[in-house]
Amino acid sequence: METLSQTSSLPLLEAKFTELLGKDRVLTSPSERLVYECDGFTLEKNIPDLVVLPETTEEVVAIVKLCNEYQVPFLPRGAGTSLAGGCFPFDGGVMIVLTRMKKIIELQVRDRYAVVQPGVINSALTRALQGTGYHYAPDPSSQIACTIGGNVATNSGGPHTLKYGVTVNHILGLEIVLHDGSILELGGPTGEQFGPDLISVFVGSEGTFGICTKVWVRLTPDPEARKTVLAVFDDMDNATEAISEIIGQGIIPAAMEMMDQGITQAVEEAFHFGFPTDAKAVVIIEIDGLQAGLQEQQDAILKICQDFGAREVRHAQTEAERLQIWQARKKAFGAIGRLSSSFCTQDGVVPRTKLPEMLRQVAAVSEKYGLRIVNVFHAGDGNIHPILLFDERDEEQVRQVLEASDEILETCLDLGGTVTGEHGIGIEKLSFMPRMFTETDLAVMKNVKEVFNPSQLLSPKKKLPSEDIKELKRLKPGRHAPH
Amino acid sequence: MQTLTPETPSDLVELIHKSATSQTKLRIGTHQPIQQSEVEQSRLVNISKLNQLVEHSTRDLTIIVEAGMTFQKFYEKLAQQNQWLPVNVPAPETTTIGSLIAANYAGPLQLKHGTVRDYLLGIKAIDGNGNYFKAGGKVVKNVAGYDLSRLLIGSQGTLAAITEATFHVKPLPPRKSWIVIACQTWSIAESLIEFCLNASWQPSAIELLTGKTWLEKSYLPTTDKQKTTCYLAICLTGAASEIDFILEELNPWETHSEVNSQSQIDEQYLETIETELIEFASPKPEAWIFQCHIRPKQIVYFTEVCKKYFPTGSFQAHAGNGILNIQLSEECSIDSFKTSFKKIEQELSKYYQSKINFRLLQAPHSIPMAEIRSGFQYPQAAIMHKMNRLLKERFDPNFILQTNNPIYEATAAYLNETATKA
Numbered sequence: 001m002e003t004l005s006q007t008s009s010l011p012l013l014e015a016k017f018t019e020l021l022g023k024d025r026v027l028t029s030p031s032e033r034l035v036y037e038c039d040g041f042t043l044e045k046n047i048p049d050l051v052v053l054p055e056t057t058e059e060v061v062a063i064v065k066l067c068n069e070y071q072v073p074f075l076p077r078g079a080g081t082s083l084a085g086g087c088f089p090f091d092g093g094v095m096i097v098l099t100r101m102k103k104i105i106e107l108q109v110r111d112r113y114a115v116v117q118p119g120v121i122n123s124a125l126t127r128a129l130q131g132t133g134y135h136y137a138p139d140p141s142s143q144i145a146c147t148i149g150g151n152v153a154t155n156s157g158g159p160h161t162l163k164y165g166v167t168v169n170h171i172l173g174l175e176i177v178l179h180d181g182s183i184l185e186l187g188g189p190t191g192e193q194f195g196p197d198l199i200s201v202f203v204g205s206e207g208t209f210g211i212c213t214k215v216w217v218r219l220t221p222d223p224e225a226r227k228t229v230l231a232v233f234d235d236m237d238n239a240t241e242a243i244s245e246i247i248g249q250g251i252i253p254a255a256m257e258m259m260d261q262g263i264t265q266a267v268e269e270a271f272h273f274g275f276p277t278d279a280k281a282v283v284i285i286e287i288d289g290l291q292a293g294l295q296e297q298q299d300a301i302l303k304i305c306q307d308f309g310a311r312e313v314r315h316a317q318t319e320a321e322r323l324q325i326w327q328a329r330k331k332a333f334g335a336i337g338r339l340s341s342s343f344c345t346q347d348g349v350v351p352r353t354k355l356p357e358m359l360r361q362v363a364a365v366s367e368k369y370g371l372r373i374v375n376v377f378h379a380g381d382g383n384i385h386p387i388l389l390f391d392e393r394d395e396e397q398v399r400q401v402l403e404a405s406d407e408i409l410e411t412c413l414d415l416g417g418t419v420t421g422e423h424g425i426g427i428e429k430l431s432f433m434p435r436m437f438t439e440t441d442l443a444v445m446k447n448v449k450e451v452f453n454p455s456q457l458l459s460p461k462k463k464l465p466s467e468d469i470k471e472l473k474r475l476k477p478g479r480h481a482p483h
Numbered sequence: 484m485q486t487l488t489p490e491t492p493s494d495l496v497e498l499i500h501k502s503a504t505s506q507t508k509l510r511i512g513t514h515q516p517i518q519q520s521e522v523e524q525s526r527l528v529n530i531s532k533l534n535q536l537v538e539h540s541t542r543d544l545t546i547i548v549e550a551g552m553t554f555q556k557f558y559e560k561l562a563q564q565n566q567w568l569p570v571n572v573p574a575p576e577t578t579t580i581g582s583l584i585a586a587n588y589a590g591p592l593q594l595k596h597g598t599v600r601d602y603l604l605g606i607k608a609i610d611g612n613g614n615y616f617k618a619g620g621k622v623v624k625n626v627a628g629y630d631l632s633r634l635l636i637g638s639q640g641t642l643a644a645i646t647e648a649t650f651h652v653k654p655l656p657p658r659k660s661w662i663v664i665a666c667q668t669w670s671i672a673e674s675l676i677e678f679c680l681n682a683s684w685q686p687s688a689i690e691l692l693t694g695k696t697w698l699e700k701s702y703l704p705t706t707d708k709q710k711t712t713c714y715l716a717i718c719l720t721g722a723a724s725e726i727d728f729i730l731e732e733l734n735p736w737e738t739h740s741e742v743n744s745q746s747q748i749d750e751q752y753l754e755t756i757e758t759e760l761i762e763f764a765s766p767k768p769e770a771w772i773f774q775c776h777i778r779p780k781q782i783v784y785f786t787e788v789c790k791k792y793f794p795t796g797s798f799q800a801h802a803g804n805g806i807l808n809i810q811l812s813e814e815c816s817i818d819s820f821k822t823s824f825k826k827i828e829q830e831l832s833k834y835y836q837s838k839i840n841f842r843l844l845q846a847p848h849s850i851p852m853a854e855i856r857s858g859f860q861y862p863q864a865a866i867m868h869k870m871n872r873l874l875k876e877r878f879d880p881n882f883i884l885q886t887n888n889p890i891y892e893a894t895a896a897y898l899n900e901t902a903t904k905a
Binding site: 110157183184203224247248250350381383416419422425432440443 | 540542543544565587601610616621626627628630631634635636637639641655677681684721724725728776779780803805806840867871873878
């Protein structure tokens, strides 16, 4: 297939876009377009032929219709913080960047919803809600940069997924520009749909089903109180078993995050939070809700941790202490630079009770390949993020990281889990799709994809494996941005 | 009507495959009433033998069951482990897990606990071609592949027959209470709803009840029924200390001059009130049930206006969610409902601009489907009809699954109308 840059359509399309949007909102020079060559998955790079920056739904519609008229591929992009190549411009084409669609259209606290454009930054919505007693619950670690539209595309999670759910649980309605420029409106303030739950299948479709131009999100009441516990363990198995026991006893914390010794040491070296560097695991547990029931829960958690051999269990006495504990967790990825020049983060999920086995396997893989692997992850969800450290100048290490990553993800599948809990398939994990799903499963998914995207001009070659994608042979591990 | 009872998923695959070849229509499950035309044209498939517990990972809070298991049995299995799926299902002793997903049942508890979408992790299902497929998985976070599990929620069995479902479940709350407040005026009901929604605690449900049906209930406060305009039934779930705290917060309202009475539902009536609040939307076959969706803050006024135009009707609103179920007697007709509804919309538009969506949930069995079809258009944009039609064509190209269904009735009616105009 000829790319847009190889055809005579490029200058014509450029002129039409300029007429529609003005010169400032059509990026044509290579240096301007370079920014959009990849997202947080930096292994594969390709510069889009044109980048356009619409501000309204009507402009998105006009852009999509022009792309159809000239038969060029196009794809949406938010802030580009996705980690699996979801907004990688496979065949170049037109990249529709939605970051200028950043209006918060409505905040209806009494009715518990907000209407936003897709380019609104996740944390900007939270800031806008401060003082209202409500918040937007999905809080991916990239929330200061990522957009709500991007969260919808990837069905983002975050540390508080454990109690509050992922993005799909907070979407009441969507306005979508479909492949041909028609507008589909789903749900709305009350989330009502008649017939199949199209909102749910759109969320997480990674831009392959349409371009979301307006989102109705559910607002969640702020908890009256929070308590944060830090438990220090000398044994990884004990730590993960304690996590499992807490939930087994009917306590659902708001978040339950774990850092292993490697990460704790790096964080301490960099930021001096006062974490014990000789401990095998540090677990952060946050509970929230009514003050009235919280002490009871905290006491139960402290007891479980002690019963499972925690050598130290403390809880934040002040809000400042609580924030310091969370800062340590959030700065973990920033500290990795001290450990290695290159790193590869994986995103497997296993049933929570399989965490001890899973982490033993990660350790075994580390030993087998002679690679250092550190762990910081959403333990309450069973969502692991092993970080493989290596030197990308060493070809042998690069090969080993690829093999080791595959081995870890295969173990996730063997233990009843999945290869991606929140990063997405994008292009990075296409090769795993036939390992997780049968040909029939994939054919049924393809059927749905063809309903939304019959011409395949929209975000081509993503999410589902195709014949063309076999050309993509992974040569390097993805070097992921922090999350 | 011929009834077939597959014993394994493979039997069902074979049955659907054969039906697709012979273009025999199938009616799988019973969550929609069977129409006379179906009796003649379709074969009924009873999936009650696909009722096994596949896996219950109690410490992972996940459960996998076959779709023919009844909700009652499912609920009991979970309760044995002190767990629950906080979704309201009518007739749990006969409603299957497959129907729960296909019909997207949701009742009072959706205010705090959400709907099926918040708990479904994966499915196995058979499309109208006989393709046996799976989607999702058994872990709580999973973004691999398209979420076909949730696509089937609300699809009313028109796209595929579900054979197995995986859910994320919750620990059973240590205590559950229902508080009923008899309100003299609509404005006090509105103030109470505001108070509950803005409180530091979250009610699991706030139900606004008014009309004949509710006045007859013996478990509701008996004092001053004549002076009672409506009742608020508030459900609280949580630890004992939490419930005690909330009850204390609610106490001062009891002495309000516009509150007739405020009481906790007696233990012996707990099951009755829950059942009746859930069953209201699927009552005696001779009733009409309309469901309206409106912005939650408009629900009290909307209910008041509806009661004015349907004085003999009964009403139940999920007040925090903006959903009002209206139950009317058999004597009502679609035309009279639509005429009155137009007036209601006009009256509401003086104060509010937002649109009201309404749909028919149930018609008296005596009303022929053809009459309902011609008199009632489902509120859908043209593009929605197109998407539904395209999905149906992909999943069930021979149109053998649940063809006599409101979704496709509406789609077919719309497409016919469009074709005629063209």
